[in-house]
Amino acid sequence: DKADMADTTTVKGSQFNQPLLEFSGACAGCAETSYARLVTQVCGDRMYISNATGCSSIWGGPAATSPYTVNKAGRGPAWANSLFEDNAENGLGFFYGQKALxxxxxxxxxxxxxxxxxxxxxxxxxxxxxxxxxxxxxxxxxxxxxxxxxxxxxxxxxxxxxxxxxxxxxxxxxxxxLAKKSIWIFGGDGWAYDIGYGGLDHVLASGEDVNVFVFDTEVYSNTGGQASKATNVGAVAQFAAAGKTMPKKSLAEIAMQYGYVYVAQVAMGANPAQTLKAINEAEAYHGPSLIIGYAPCEMHSIKGGMANCQSEMKKAVDCGYWNLFRFNPALKAEGKSPFTLDSKAPAGGYQEFLMNEARYSALTRAFPERAEKLFQENEELAKARYEHLVKLQELYA
Ligand SMILES: Cc1ncc(C[n+]2csc(CCOP(=O)(O)OP(=O)(O)O)c2C)c(N)n1
Incomplete structure (x- = not known):
């Protein structure tokens, strides 16, 4: 821990803070752990984590050992795993318990x-x-x-x-x-978009000061890759063997429409500074915060394997598959626009990006005509999404 050496709000400076997440049993290259590790470097021993069941509860709590660790003072994040279906409510309970005390x-x-x-x-x-x-x-x-x-x-x-x-x-x-704690609610897209969604929505609408981090792998990773509402059109997943038909749900925009929820979409490998900014802003915001982190996964079968996880995030953002933005309601009070689009306009190479991952490319072999149609649709939806975000930026300016 060399936290006094540099401004810890910069990417470089943040790395002088001791990570309080060390040796997890996640797949090598797992994006979920890199996000969680960074949150511990920002929020440290004041963190209380409520973790939905999913990969993050397995690498986060393998029972015999714990990858979460303590600092020199013997203090670290307090962590608990709740049910898949009530994690947001469980985290809100942490908040109310803390508040009452x-x-x-x-x-x-x-x-x-x-x-x-x-x-x-x-x-x-x-x-x-x-x-x-x-x-x-x-x-x-x-x-x-x-x-x-x-x-x-x-x-x-x-x-x-x-x-x-x-x-x-x-x-x-x-x-x-006595000291203010930083309440974090962790979970995957199966939890946040699907099974825990009712509770998540309720907790975001409560207006209370809790932070949610969604590791968006676009499938239920821990149980073998079933499709969730975060799965994109054309992706092959369990229960979507011929490629998913319906588009990905925009959880970020659903949360943004409340107007009082801090919302960010991030991808560490594409823009670590934006990821770090979002974590800092979410913690500082005196209300509910939702960060959705793009998390390439073993299940995506990326060419070259998970050693390319972080660079795959960059490719996803560059071609417009995943967009980076932040919505900070606190800026409204300062007379500024709450919405910041952090992604540049898509640079092309969309179909090449899809073909770099076997969750997509497999469909071209199984159902070539359907694959072409669904992948075209996937790209058109991405274009429309970016154009919509540009319009939002104009609207809020
Ligand atoms: C109510 C309920 N249904 C199903 C399960 C089985 N289950 C455990 S983890 C999991 C998948 C979690 O997927 P996701 O939330 O996307 O997290 P990831 O594993 O991708 O990090 C499922 C279906 C469960 N524990 N509880």
Whole structure:
């Protein structure tokens, strides 16, 4: 951990932060782990993770060991796996539990600060903690100083039984809950687009300060690659052996229409700076956030294998198969456009991109005519999607 060496909001600087995700049992080259690792480098030991069942719960919690680790202070992300069908709600529960504990600590702190004989150092540190309660980074430091000030005073003069001592002791009894936590809800597209969607929608609509990261592999990877609503037209998947007929659902746009949900579509291998920006912005936003990360997968059978995972993301973005954008409602309050299209106009090579992956190319052998029709449709839909995003940018400008 060399976090003091550089600005950790830059791609280079972020890599001086200790990753709190280390040796997972994921397939070599797995995109899901590279996203999760980066989130731990940004949010560190203040993370609470609620993980849907899926690949990320298997590489994330193999039971005998844990790939999530701790820093020098012995602290790391708190992690739990919930059911496939209720993960968003489970994560929201983390948030409410945390909020209830901190509301109580806030009440006790206000009572302590209102006593005229409370130690001046405790008053200053307590006020600094109150002032930063909703800022995850600043509040961690403020909480440490507040705990130190309370411990110093109580150790120096003992507990005389006065109201200040009693409140101080009660606050210290729950000191690990003082610092603002960063609530993350992790899961795959099968969870987010399909089976957990009702709950996800409910949690996003709650307006509460939780962050969702969807690892979009465009199939149910963990159970052998069944089609989800994230699967694109023409892709061969289980239950779509002749290529999926219906287009991919735009989860990002469904979430954007609320107007108060932070939404980003990212692809680390195409633009790591944009991915990092989205993670930082999502955590800083005082409301629900949804990041959808394009995650090439072993199931896609990319030419050359998963060693090409990150470069495949770049190809996907360059040809317009996957688009990068961010919708930050906080910018509206500053009089700026909330929508930023981070992708350039598609550079061509769309069909070549599809043919680089056997989930598509296999169809040309099994059903050549159908393949041509579906792949054309896939490309046309991608063109329309980009044009639509350009229009959105104009609309919000
Ligand atoms: C209600 C329910 N249905 C089915 C399953 C079996 N199951 C476990 S993981 C999984 C696939 C998860 O796919 P996705 O959410 O896309 O995550 P990925 O594995 O791709 O990361 C399924 C179907 C389950 N655990 N619970």
């Amino acid at each position: 901190r509301d109580r600590l806030e009440e006790k702190t206000r009572a302590l600060l209102a006593l005229d004989y409370t130690d001046e150092d405790v008053k200053a540190a307590g006020q600094a903690w109150l002032d930063t309660m909703s800022d995850a980074v600043a509040n961690g430091e403020a909480a440490k100083k507040y705990v130190a000030a309370l411990e110093t005073v109580l150790n120096a003069r003992g507990d005389c039984g006065c109201d200040a001592c009693t409140l101080g002791r009660e606050i210290l009894a729950h000191k690990e809950f």
